Amino acid sequence: MIFKLLVVDDEVTMRKGISNYMNWASIDCQVVGSASDGVEAMEFLKSQPVDIVITDIKMPAADGLEVARFVHENYPRTKVIILTGYADFEYAQTAIKYHVTSFILKPTNKKELFAAVQEAQKQLIVSQQQENIAKEGVFFLKDQLMQELTDHLCTEELKEKLLSLGLHMDCYYVAAFKPSSDEPDLSALKKIVIEEKKNTYCYRYNNLILNVYFQNQPSASVPEYILENCREISGIVKAFSSSEILTGISALHQSPEAFQTAVSEAIQALTHNFYSEQNISVFHTAGPEEPAELSVENSLDLYQIESSLNNWDFQEAASVSSHIFSKFKTSFTNSQDAKNICSQIYYICCRVMVKKELDPVPILYLEKLLGSRDIFALENTVTEIMEYTRENSMSAHAVPNYIIENTIRYISQNLAGNLSLDVIAQELHISPSHLSRTFKKATSGSLTEYINKERISKAKELLQNTNLLTYEIAEAVGYKDATYFSSIFRKYEGISPSEYKAKFFVAQSSHIPYN
Known part of the structure; x- marks a missing residue:
């Protein structure tokens, strides 16, 4: 870790000497700026973060104690070292009041200043460690609370805990992220979601990562920034792991009591990803219909496809196939049922080919069909199967x-x-x-x-x-x-x-x- 220093002194020789002629790199420090008085120093601090300020105490406009007060009130993590030619007890008392790390009398030698800076470094490291421990503790408490809220009904006690941890559940969406790989790295996914977050809280739930998007006010539909954030997360995962991320987003909810419902909706929306080109699906209150299986209507469509193919009417067969997929997309037919019906189309094409004394459609098309990740890939594969049947039928029989x-x-x-x-x-x-x-x-x-x-x-x-x-x-x-x-x-x-x-x-x- 490199510690950033600001040197403040109205004497040019002192300021340049400390800034330019001391080997700060040897103790992991870097001078990022210098100032000729307290006012200039305070302006610099407003524009750039600094770890340690080395300042003279007697300066025009604003002295070193004024700088120390400003740092104490606005940047409490920053440490201050004061240099002075006056061994005045009153100054020392004021310096202590503003938590000044060191109060060094001039003339100051290099060794003494290095020691003061190293002491400030130790205090910064300890402070950072304590902050990290505190943050980890808060994260642990938040994760536990969100797990409890996901699995149990919301009580008054849970509502109080949410407020105490700064989780305001009065307007929010829930997004569920699910890796498509067989051995997902959920920790890595969680880290990506956290780093890309926008006013959210993220936690792991079983084999999913759930992300709560807090809203300032209700919206008629999922805000574009949430959809864009989900697309960014999906893109990052794909770039670094070459795997897809399925995303389901709940409807808007406006109370902690509705949180279980929101999570259920986000998970249910994941099942609709079969019908989403970008693997991002938003929950719809209508939901999917009952599993289609092989209904009378499906059977009639399949019969019509087989009849058309046997009569060399490939255009009509393609039209019926397109109609089947329109029904899939309209009713959100269960993906497995859709694949089962499409498998029947494959076997129909095989029967038609055999009836014409030709080889059946290769099995690799069926494998590709069953492995389709979304409705668009499934439809493309069925189109390929139908086209294969048409081309091979026509080339083998120049004149029916x-x-x-x-x-x-x-x-x-x-x-x-x-x-x-x-x-x-x-x-x-x-x-x-x-x-x-x-x-x-x-x-x-x-x-x-x-x-x-x-x-x-x-x-x-x-x-x-x-x-x-x-x-x-x-x-x-x-x-x-x-x-x-x-x-x-x-x-x-x-x-x-x-x-x-x-x-x-x-x-x-x-x-x-x-x-």
């Missing part, structure tokens, strides 16, 4: 033939009806976008192009074999507007429907094949 077959069959059977992309997709239970992509990939043409060709082919058949009028044929093949039908027919055949029919009968009478 049954989709094309069913599409062609439906078009053939419904040429006169509404054959929009949405209608066909709905009938086949797949998404419009997936149907469009799959059909184009399989036939190298668009679905609309295929429908038009089929309709024109059927129209040619009707023109050849019936006496239906043009507008009747248009309706028979799904065109409500005869003019539009004629323009489409001309686009594909190069002539109008009536011209086609005339040429067909001319060719037929001449026994010439005509298409």
Whole structure:
């Protein structure tokens, strides 16, 4: 420990001699300032802490005794050594009154001054030790009292003890800090919380560190400085130990009788950390719903995912999965229940892959899913599982033939009806976008192009074999507007429907094949 000295003397030679030409470092001291009179010395003391003041007694403006009085009243830990050329008993009495450490007559030699400073050092060390012991005793009493208040109902006796120790429980929040590591260093965590504290009291409770944030007045929500303090603590722990800290914060409480409730809320909020990106969760009075398990609603969602995947409708499966996670987040579903339901999605994807004669989804995805620390990691993993299923299914089966077959069959059977992309997709239970992509990939043409060709082919058949009028044929093949039908027919055949029919009968009478 280095002791800081202030030298005060109106004589320049004395002041410089003591400040600059004595080996203070040899006795662990450092001169941090000097002053030419008492007023200047007192101003210096206001701006910078000092351990020992060496001052002359006779100075203009304010003398050494005035400095000693000022130190005694304002900085009682600082020691004062007075140098004087007057062996006056009255001065000595006054010096004792102000707890002056030493009263040395001038001329002063180096040895005598060093001895006086070393005596002051001893007194400072003893005083510091006594203060530390007293503080440790108070901390011990406070910790015992907070433990008692946590485990038992608040009595009048406990309320009196709280007040005697300066713990005013009339407006406060409680934060619970829980390390995520298997072997947490709670002592180190407590030290970090204490060092980062802002009007708080911190203590250990089982495997948690609890921190009480005292407020001057009630607030509608948790003040930002508390959230920021919690983020700082989490960041420090992560930087030095690479482990996460889960934090739960209670609602505001305004009496010592509510302290047990506040602690319970902070601990309960820890369970909501699964739904917090920053691992900091604030207690909500609504609380989590009952464990979800595999309800009828969950079963229906899972069935819909499996059905969609089997029908190659990956977009619909992803939509149902997103809906499941929205319900998790809204109801704060128990984390284990959420993981169980997501495990079912993994096994569904495995069954779908096997049914398509492919390898199941690798087990590492299930391990990653079960090890998810929060809802966001869990959702990302499920998305990865679904994407793995989609990519491997599509790469292994360039053309899912049954989709094309069913599409062609439906078009053939419904040429006169509404054959929009949405209608066909709905009938086949797949998404419009997936149907469009799959059909184009399989036939190298668009679905609309295929429908038009089929309709024109059927129209040619009707023109050849019936006496239906043009507008009747248009309706028979799904065109409500005869003019539009004629323009489409001309686009594909190069002539109008009536011209086609005339040429067909001319060719037929001449026994010439005509298409």
